[in-house]
Amino acid sequence: MPQNELTPSAHVDTFCRDNLPPRELWPQFCFDVPEVHYPERLNAATVLLDDVIDGMPGGADRPCVLATDGTRWTYGELRARANRVAHVLVEDLGLVPGNRVLLRGPNNPWLVAVWFAVLKAGGVVVPTMPMLRPKELAAIGEVGRFDIAICDHRFTEDLLRAGVKDLRTFTYGGAVEGLADITALAESKPDVFDDVDTAADDVSMLAFTSGTTGRPKATMHFHRDILANADTFSRYVLQPRADDVFIGTPPIAFTFGLGGLVVFPLRVGASTLMVEKATPEQLADLVAEHGATVCFTAPTAYRAMLAKGKAPQLRTLRRAVSAGEHLPRDTWERVNEETGLRLIDGIGSTEMLHIFISAADDDIRPGSTGRPVPGYQAKIVDKAGRDAPDGTPGRLAVKGPTGCRYLADERQVLYVQDGWNLTGDTFIRDEDGYFWYQARSDDMIISSGYNISPGPRSRRRSSPTPRSWSARSWAPRTRTGGTWSRPTSCRAAGSPRSAGRRARRRCARRSRTTSRGSSRPTSTRGRSTSSTPSRAPRPARCSASCCAGRPRRAPPRDPGQRHPRRRLVRHRRRRALPPLRGHPLGRGGRERAAHHAGPAAALRRRAPRALRGGLPRPLGCGSATR
Template identity: 65%
Template sequence: MELSPSAHQDTFTRDHLPPGEQWPVLEFTLPELQYPDRLNAAEALIDDTAAAMGADRTALLTPDGERWSYGLLLERSNQVARVLAEDLGVVPGNRVMLRAPNNPWLVACWLGVLKAGAVVVTTMPALRAGEIGTLMELTRPTAVLCDHRFLDDMRAAAGEVPVVPVGGDDDGDLTVLSAAKPASFTNVQTAADDVALLGPTSGTTGTPKITMHFHRDILANADTFARHILQPVADDVFAGSPPLAFTFGLGGLVVFPLRFGASALLTERTTPAQLAELSRQAGATVLFTAPTAYRAIIKEGLADLLRPLRMAVSAGEHLPEATWREVKKETGLELVNGIGSTEMLHVFISAAGSDIRPGATGRTVPGFRATILGPDDEEVAPGEIGRLAVIGPTGCRYLDDPRQENYVVNGWNVTGDTFRQDADGYFYYQARSDDMIVSSGYNIGAPEVEAALNQHPDVLESAVIGRPDPERGSIVLAFVVLRENVPPGDAKAVELQDFVKQVIAPYKYPRAISFVDELPRNPSGKLQHFKLREIVETAQA
């Protein structure tokens, strides 16, 4: 695909895009996806929205009562851009790494980087020096903006790269440097297809894959999923648990509200119960969190806190039908299910309102199309199980990574998820492709077994994997977290096995159960099944 003339002086990202023959097909089928050749996503999100909706409108809220208006966010992002360009020598195309929990200054930094024409790389505060060092080697930032509370690991990993603290009161802190700058900035007129952000993938083993997203991509996920499924209005207040370092959180808590003149509640770290309470206090109308969090809120008797929501979105992991029905029964809310990926930037299959079919992930979001591919990479008939493949205005572009060839097949983005599609175009999740367990010739989806186990009143959560077995090939092994004060043991294991046999086909029951205190999750809350497989492999070695 021919790219527009770039505004980047530092051509690192253009130089490391995949070869053209490895790109997915890109389609811009909706009028709202027809973006101009020159486009700065930050300008569209904050300058244009502040001008259209008014500078006094609330943009960001915090649990301690802090309020940033659109005008204040615009001024501070302009000042950040000035510090980058004038004090740190950042030029268009340089990468700038951000490290902070969800708070207003992180949003100002994110916008400021884009305004300066640089490329943003947002990382998690939970990462350690070795993990940060790997990301720095891959993305080669020229500057780092880091929350003042998380400097030690960052400085250990940064080497000679300058690290500017954020949120403190030292003379060298970004907040102090910014305050000395004028509140205006001339945005760099980047190309719509200049790289705007580099997003590391999560939840996998080995070296992280770095996804590359253009300025137009950032707006496209708002103009597809948000515009057509969530249908935001300016009075909406968005809230949620995902970190802004993950594209699910970036969309739900920054891009979507700013695109439509709404506001967002930013919480640095919360339990599900705290999230529900803070969302209620802030008057949240749209909530983003994982199925696990919705289950926890219901089990703690806090369903009433969710009732005022206009819309509750579940993503990040599979939403079992039982959880959907439980939330509906207890709160009246019909959870908006969806599947997306870091490679595609956000959700591309979903449904809302009367379009929801319990148990289905949904249909393709306007602007996307999807299908199911069989073992020969050809499309299969409705009802057949295979690999989910999708095409739309966004697509996978890994930063200089041979794994690009595995993700893109004949122009399709192949997500690594096993689905089936019915005759009406609804997609039904089966498992991650590597979470499908074959036992004695039966295909058993780990999520189905987990959903059955989680219905037991004594089970807080569970994770299921296949364990190699000489007779059956594999058996279903369940890791189970019990409610407090419920004793584990052989009798409880048998009780759970019998329970599962009553909920789903008996051959799918877990033949082995391991009781654990907690399950491994990445910072976004996604279950890390690969770590459980590593435990099993180590035990059998």
């Protein structure tokens, strides 16, 4: 397999090949198993559809794509519909090889047919999630520069609102005013099509990473890459059979779903059930209803099915794959105890296309992700990129027949280093070669298979605030008489409850800056500096709404404790302004308005919602004297 140069391309539109990263920034590819030695000219759609039909007895009549509404397409029917749509793309829409075609819709048979049609016509397919909003669609449109969009008729509104430049939009499955239905256009087309003779290293798909914030990254995958995961993980670990029925919840826009619900079953002549949307309990009922034998979903779904008492509905399964997030040992053991299934755990990524570390059957060690899939290599490296010894946590580095190639993105140098793909995960490798997941190496949050990036603004402020940090470091200082003081609030992040009574009394005395009825400053012990006796001071009451007028309690302050981000929230001393009559906040409103708009309040507004509970609330306090 050539390593240093690309073979002649069949693409007329060379946008994708022109925007591949420089060759020196590519990962090193390994073709260690014979199944991934492909010819130079290769079209993935031809191999997965036409070659399966021609190579299996009764191939055209075998069940292929099923749906929950009773739809049942055979392999021959899927090929005929894909060929008709390919004719529409080329003859009516003017698609040329290399044009990018965006697909938008939930998992259903027509989405699969259009996916094959784009590849047959030599286009570059770009599957996207139907949950994407206009802003996100506009962002990926700017990156991918799509020529055509084919959208489920129920999801066109947000796509049209995105306003992607020069994008021609068509629907399938139903009519939408002002948009042509590509399925209606295909009815009069022939069901035979000459597939474009693409190169094995022609770009076949743009897969956008699943992060819901931040600038999207488009990973470019060749025609050979689509087959490589079927000929490594699926062949050696999953081991599907022609009589299998596949089912799962991940959308085809995820490479996890594309492989598990389209590529893997069709590679062996099996059938697949397309599920548009289902809760875990509904998924279990569908497994029983359709006799599914192979299931792809996340660990949370398996736990939910057991919690709803759906273990009996899973009796027909012989393989159950868990990916998208870490599979805890207790979840694996509970599923095994109640159903007899040995969950196949695995880790993959959009950049690598599918799973590259896994284990099945007797090779499974509960709690471990597994060992490298045949055809892949994996190791643990430290922060400097040096090999880490076994038993030491470090960054996961992988290489194999697939790898990361971002479309014109400077982040290529972060994912690929020294020929290895760095996935952003922290693992430990034991002496037997098993990999044990520890955490994410970056600040990405993974939830049921979705990668959520906190974004550039909240990334600087995403550290939760321990309650032991002094609340006084967050409070703006106000001038009262001749001294400066930081007022405190009863609801500020303060001392733990274990603080001693003596410490609380001492800090309460420090917080009192004036005596009631006197405007002269006092010492930190609460005694008036004037020779005129004054009434004994008592704790002032916070008049802000967050404190509801409760007495102010000062937290004990450890002088050695400092906020680790104090430089971000430090601000200049602010002179207390005289009360403004008629201010919406009432007496002393200027001070409270300035305080509630201070850095602490801004920090809580900008922090991710999941982390807001650990951050201090705005200190609800007016002026210290009235």
